[in-house]
Every structure is written in C-alpha cells, then in structure tokens.
Amino acid sequence: MASPAPQHHHHKRPDERTHQxxxxxxxxPGHDFGTVTDTISKIVLQRQTxxxxxxxxxxxxxxxQLMLYAIGNLLxxxxxxxxxxxxxxxxxxxxxxxxxxxxxxAGTLISAILLLLRxxxxxxxxxxxxxxxLFAVACAGFYPIFHTGRPxxxxxxxxxxxxxxxxxxxxxxxxxxxxxxxTTYATVSALFWFxxxxxxxxxxxxxxxxxxxxxxxxxxxxGWRGSARHWHNYExxxxxxxxxxxxxxxxxxxxxxxxxATGIVPGWHATIFPPYFVAGAIYAGFAxxxxxxxxxxxxxxxxxxxxxxxxxxxxxxxxxTGLIVGYGYMMEAFFAWYSSNTYEEFMIKNRMxxxxxxxxxxxxxxxxxxxxxxxxxNLRTNVTVLFLMSFVVSVGMWLERFVIIVTSLSRDYLPSxxxxxxxxxxxxxxxxxxxxxxxxxxxxxxxFLPAISIFEMRTLVPAAEMPEEEEK
Amino acid sequence: xxxxxYGLLAEFHSPHEVVEAAKKxxxxxxxxxxxxxxxxxxxxxxxxxxxxxxxxKLVLAGGITGCLSGMGLEYWASVIEYPMNIGGRPFFSWPAxxxxxxxxxxxxxxxxxxxxxLALNSLPEPYHPVFNAPNFAxxxxxxxxxxxxxxxxxxxxxxxxxxxxxxxxxxxxxxx
Numbered sequence: 001m002a003s004p005a006p007q008h009h010h011h012k013r014p015d016e017r018t019h020q021x022x023x024x025x026x027x028x029p030g031h032d033f034g035t036v037t038d039t040i041s042k043i044v045l046q047r048q049t050x051x052x053x054x055x056x057x058x059x060x061x062x063x064x065q066l067m068l069y070a071i072g073n074l075l076x077x078x079x080x081x082x083x084x085x086x087x088x089x090x091x092x093x094x095x096x097x098x099x100x101x102x103x104x105x106a107g108t109l110i111s112a113i114l115l116l117l118r119x120x121x122x123x124x125x126x127x128x129x130x131x132x133x134l135f136a137v138a139c140a141g142f143y144p145i146f147h148t149g150r151p152x153x154x155x156x157x158x159x160x161x162x163x164x165x166x167x168x169x170x171x172x173x174x175x176x177x178x179x180x181x182x183t184t185y186a187t188v189s190a191l192f193w194f195x196x197x198x199x200x201x202x203x204x205x206x207x208x209x210x211x212x213x214x215x216x217x218x219x220x221x222x223g224w225r226g227s228a229r230h231w232h233n234y235e236x237x238x239x240x241x242x243x244x245x246x247x248x249x250x251x252x253x254x255x256x257x258x259x260x261a262t263g264i265v266p267g268w269h270a271t272i273f274p275p276y277f278v279a280g281a282i283y284a285g286f287a288x289x290x291x292x293x294x295x296x297x298x299x300x301x302x303x304x305x306x307x308x309x310x311x312x313x314x315x316x317x318x319x320x321t322g323l324i325v326g327y328g329y330m331m332e333a334f335f336a337w338y339s340s341n342t343y344e345e346f347m348i349k350n351r352m353x354x355x356x357x358x359x360x361x362x363x364x365x366x367x368x369x370x371x372x373x374x375x376x377x378n379l380r381t382n383v384t385v386l387f388l389m390s391f392v393v394s395v396g397m398w399l400e401r402f403v404i405i406v407t408s409l410s411r412d413y414l415p416s417x418x419x420x421x422x423x424x425x426x427x428x429x430x431x432x433x434x435x436x437x438x439x440x441x442x443x444x445x446x447x448f449l450p451a452i453s454i455f456e457m458r459t460l461v462p463a464a465e466m467p468e469e470e471e472k
Numbered sequence: 473x474x475x476x477x478y479g480l481l482a483e484f485h486s487p488h489e490v491v492e493a494a495k496k497x498x499x500x501x502x503x504x505x506x507x508x509x510x511x512x513x514x515x516x517x518x519x520x521x522x523x524x525x526x527x528x529k530l531v532l533a534g535g536i537t538g539c540l541s542g543m544g545l546e547y548w549a550s551v552i553e554y555p556m557n558i559g560g561r562p563f564f565s566w567p568a569x570x571x572x573x574x575x576x577x578x579x580x581x582x583x584x585x586x587x588x589x590l591a592l593n594s595l596p597e598p599y600h601p602v603f604n605a606p607n608f609a610x611x612x613x614x615x616x617x618x619x620x621x622x623x624x625x626x627x628x629x630x631x632x633x634x635x636x637x638x639x640x641x642x643x644x645x646x647x648x
Contacts, residue, residue, distance in 0.1 A: 168554040170550075170556070171550055172558055180576070195586055205612075207613070225508060225602055231517065235514075237585045244581050244582045251571075251575070466488065
C-alpha cells in the first residue's frame with residue numbers, strides 16, 4: 001500500500017505479542033480496506049453457489065413445508081386443530097410467539113445499544129444479528145396472526161382503521177399494545193437494517209461482474225456514492241436510529257410481558273415480569289446469535305472478522321443475562337411464599353412438583369445450572385462448548401415460556417376446571433415450520449446480501465486510524 | 473472550445489491524504505466541493521465544513537407528531553367515535569393509552585430519520601457525473617476522492633487541475 005504506515009500507540013514485536021493480545025483482537029492482522037471488502041463481498045458475488053449452501057437451504061426449505069401444512073390444516077379444519085382448549089386457551093401459539101420475539105432482541109441490542117456504548121466488537125456481528133431479528137419477528141408474527149383462525153377478517157380488532165362495522169379496537173387491552181409494539185419493532189428493525197445495508201449495496205453494485213446484478217444492487221443502493229455530505233447525514237441518522245431503537249427494544253418485551261402481568265392468573269400477575277422478560281429475551285437472542293455465527297464463520301472462513309473475542313463477549317453477555325433470569329425464577333418462588341396467598345403458593349408447588357414438574361426442572365437445568373459452566377474461561381473460549389450451550393439455552397427458554405403459560409392456566413383457582421395441555425401434531429408442524437422459515441430466510445440472506453457490514457469493518461483496519469492532530 | 477464539464481475528480485490513496493487535501497482545497501476558497509470515501513470519515517466532513525445537519529430537529533418533530541397522532545387516534549376512537557364502558561374505566565384511559573402513543577412516537581421518529589436522511593441526501597439518485605470516472609467504483613472499496621464542481625466561482629479548468637495535482641492526486645475530468 002502506498003499509504004503512510006499507520007500510527008500505532010503500542011508497538012510490539014510479533015514475538016512479544018502475548019496470547020492474550022491475540023485473543024483480544026477484533027480483526028486479524030494484515031487486513032486493509034481492499035481485503036476486507038473483497039473477503040466479505042466475495043461470499044455474495046461468487047458465481048458458484050457452494051454445495052453446503054444448497055444442503056442447508058434445502059434442509060430449511062423442507063422444514064418450511066411443515067408450516068405450509070400447518071397453515072393449510074388450520075384454515076381448512078379450524079382452530080380446533082391446535083391443542084388449545086379450556087382451561088389452557090393459550091398454548092404453542094403464544095409460547096412460540098414469545099420465544100421468537102425474544103430471540104430477535106439480541107439483534108437490536110447488538111446493533112443499537114452496543115453502538116451507543118461504543119462497543120467496537122459489535123461491528124462484525126451486527127448485520128446478521130439484525131437479519132436474525134427481522135426473520136425471528138417474521139416467525140413470531142405468524143402465531144398471533146394465525147391464532148385468530150381467519151386472519152383476513154381479524155384485522156378490524158387488531159388495527160385501528162375505519163371498517164364497515166364502525167368498530168374500533170380497545171386500546172386498554174395489552175393485546176392491542178402488543179400489536180403496536182410488535183409492528184413498530186418490525187418496521188424500525190427493517191428500516192435500521194436497510195439503512196445499514198445502503199453503503200454495502202453500493203459496494204456490491206461496484207464489484208458485481210454481471211449486468212443484471214449490477215442493476216439489482218444499483219437500484220437497491222439508491223445511487224449511494226459515499227459522498228462526505230451524505231456520510232454526515234447518514235451517521236446522524238444511524239445514531240438517531242440507534243437511540244430510538246434502544247428504548248424500543250426494551251419496550252417490546254415489556255409489552256409482551258404485560259400480556260401476562262396484567263392478567264390475574266396466579267404465576268402471571270407479577271411486577272417482576274417486564275425486566276425478567278427483557279433479560280430472558282436478550283439471553284435467548286445471544287444464544288441464537290452464537291448458534292448462527294459459529295457455523296457462519298467456520299463455513300465461510302470468516303474467523304478473521306468474527307474472532308474468539310466476539311464469541312467470548314457474547315458468551316459473557318449470555319451468562320450475565322442468564323443469571324438475571326435465574327434471579328427472576330428465585331423471586332417468583334420467593335413472592336409465592338412471601339405473599340401468603342394460597343393460590344400463589346399452590347402455583348409454585350404445582351410448577352415444581354405438579355404434572356409439568358419435568359419441564360420445570362429441565363428449564364432450571366438448561367437456564368440456571370448449565371450457563372454457569374461459562375465462568376470457566378477454557379469452556380467459554382471453546383467453540384464446540386459454546387455451540388452446544390447455545391442450543392441448551394434455546395431449549396431452556398422455550399421451556400420457560402411453556403412452564404409460565406401452561407402450568408398457570410392448567411390449574412388456576414377452581415380445581416373443578418383444571419385440565420392438562422399438550423400440543424398436537426399441527427402445533428409441532430407449525431413450530432418446526434417456523435424454524436424452517438427462519439433457516440430458509442437466513443440462507444437466502446447469506447447468499448444475496450453481505451452478512452458482515454463491510455463499511456463498518458473498514459473503520460477497524462489499521463489504515464483507517466487517523467494520526468493525532470497536532471494543531472488546535 | 474471544449475465541451476463543458478461537470479468538474480474535476482482527484483483520487484487519493486489514504487484517508488490521511490484525502491483529509492489533508494480537503495483542508496487545502498477549502499483553504500484555497502473552493503466551496504462547491506465534495507469528498508468521497510468508502511466509510512464515514514468525520515475529519516473529511518469537518519475539513520469541508522459540513523457541520524450542520526437538520527436531521528435531529530426533524531426527528532424530534534417526527535417523534536412529537538407520532539406521539540400526538542397516537543394519543544389523538546386513541547382519544548378519537550375511545551371517546552368520540554366509539555365510547556365503550558369497559559369495566560367502569562374512564563373513556564379517556566390515558567395511562568393505558570400511553571403505550572401505543574409511545575410506540576407511535578418511536579415509529580414516526582425512526583421513519584423521519586430514515587426518509588429524512590434520504591431526502592437531505594437527495595437519494596435515490598441513480599445517475600451522478602462522478603460515476604463516469606473509470607476509477608470511481610473504487611470509492612466503495614479502498615480509494616478516496618475529492619470533486620470540485622465547474623460551477624464553483626474559483627474554478628478554472630487548467631489551474632484547478634494543476635492545483636489538485638500538486639496535492640498528490642491523480643486528476644480526471646468529469647463529463648456531465
């Protein structure tokens with residue numbers, strides 16, 4: 001490179017470099033603007049689609065067909081095809097809705113909150129974490145829309161618009177709050193994601209070899225040319241969006257928790273729900289980011305950009321939020337005892353030793369016991385352990401929602417109206433189907449859009465470091 | 473007489489070079505100038521004195537509009553158009569209405585930030601003369617550029633070209 005040597009503050013000879021420094025770096029040495037650009041854009045622009053991509057895509061696409069079956073079955077047969085009935089009127093639909101929405105939260109946390117906190121390590125993981133958010137919200141949205149049975153006539157009580165019946169939604173209902181929170185979340189996440197993509201789409205437009213792709217990426221890039229004037233407004237907009245997404249992400253799972261907390265069902269009516277749900281969301285979300293980033297970096301050889309440092313930081317956030325969630329479980333048990341309320345006391349006993357005790361203890365094992373292994377540095381920096389741990393946490397968080405929703409509803413105040421619940425094969429098809437949708441969308445994303453933010457990675461290479469100002 | 477041109481485009485190889493050059497271009501009195509870089513360089517915007525972005529004020533206005541629209545919609549629907557006694561609660565149950573109003577605040581503010589940024593940058597703009605320069609595709613990779621427009625009062629085709637070349641750049645003419 002013709003550029004002057006970058007001014008490093010701490011000069012170290014390679015042999016002096018400790019193992020620690022190697023583990024701490026966010027980008028491998030030897031990269032410049034060009035190599036960063038080419039390495040990431042090559043994944044998208046390569047003509048030959050890797051065989052592994054086809055395998056993964058086909059797998060996701062097959063699972064997606066189960067969703068088609070579940071939707072078809074629901075629309076032809078009716079809502080009775082799901083396992084929900086009285087007394088458990090909320091089942092897999094709400095469990096899966098909360099599970100998916102929670103997963104999305106890590107994407108917004110990484111892209112917005114960590115940006116405001118100036119955590120540079122977010123840079124290489126924010127793009128696909130944001131994509132994960134969008135796809136998780138799409139999967140989540142499926143459930144509330146289809147649990148209405150006939151969604152095309154359900155909109156008048158979900159959204160406020162002048163309809164022929166002259167009806168308006170009840171804005172005092174947490175379910176309407178949810179509609180507003182989730183649609184806003186989906187819209188803002190999509191906008192944030194697209195704004196981040198604009199400069200990279202311009203890079204793809206300039207790198208693409210074939211005319212049709214030049215035109216496609218060119219149209220998507222909106223004529224971006226990297227002008228200093230544009231960057232100035234762009235940076236302002238990006239920062240403002242981060243500032244807006246931060247309270248948004250906290251509010252979304254808070255509102256989701258209100259669906260439960262404003263009810264008078266024992267085990268739901270708790271003030272601890274909002275913070276405990278938000279922590280759980282971030283916990284589940286970071287687990288999913290790990291599930292995705294570990295194979296992504298391996299398969300596409302992105303270890304230079306998604307380093308051990310990134311994985312370790314994510315493991316730390318995951319463990320910290322896991323401990324908060326564990327505190328939430330403790331408080332639920334404590335309040336049940338301290339309230340001296342028969343129903344609350346029964347609720348926790350029923351959770352621990354009732355018909356769903358196995359789910360409860362499995363959730364404690366997955367969410368409270370297992371993540372404590374990450375206190376040990378050797379385990380925290382072991383890719384295999386992290387990958388397995390991310391699945392354990394995802395399972396644990398699904399069980400948490402199952403336990404909260406089903407145990408409380410199945411045995412509330414009147415023993416005469418108790419009843420057990422289990423998902424039917426259609427419930428399972430819908431759940432596995434949304435996993436298929438998620439996988440399918442992710443594979444399409446990785447093939448057609450840069451999975452790592454190219455322009456933000458350029459700011460991390462040594463050549464981007466400006467020498468200190470002497471004047472002023 | 474040669475055909476009129478859009479301006480001159482100077483190519484630099486490092487962020488440091490382009491920032492130093494931008495300072496000199498600004499000192500020399502050129503004002504119809506723009507810098508181009510593959511990633512945001514705060515120093516480059518500063519050197520060209522692009523200080524003010526009206527975006528924060530627009531976003532504030534968007535947020536206030538969103539909040540008032542959300543609350544207004546709820547008031548209109550629940551008090552005027554479709555008053556319903558639900559559990560004896562007042563028609564105007566403002567504490568419950570805060571949540572949708574809050575979400576509308578963020579929705580409108582975020583939309584203003586995105587569409588405001590695009591409007592201020594006059595994007596989408598599929599065609600621009602700088603794209604005519606053969607090397608300009610590298611502005612999205614690893615090269616840095618400064619363009620001076622021919623409409624600048626100080627612009628002189630030959631003198632400006634010589635000036636830019638003296639800053640260590642490769643200079644090309646930009647056709648319209």
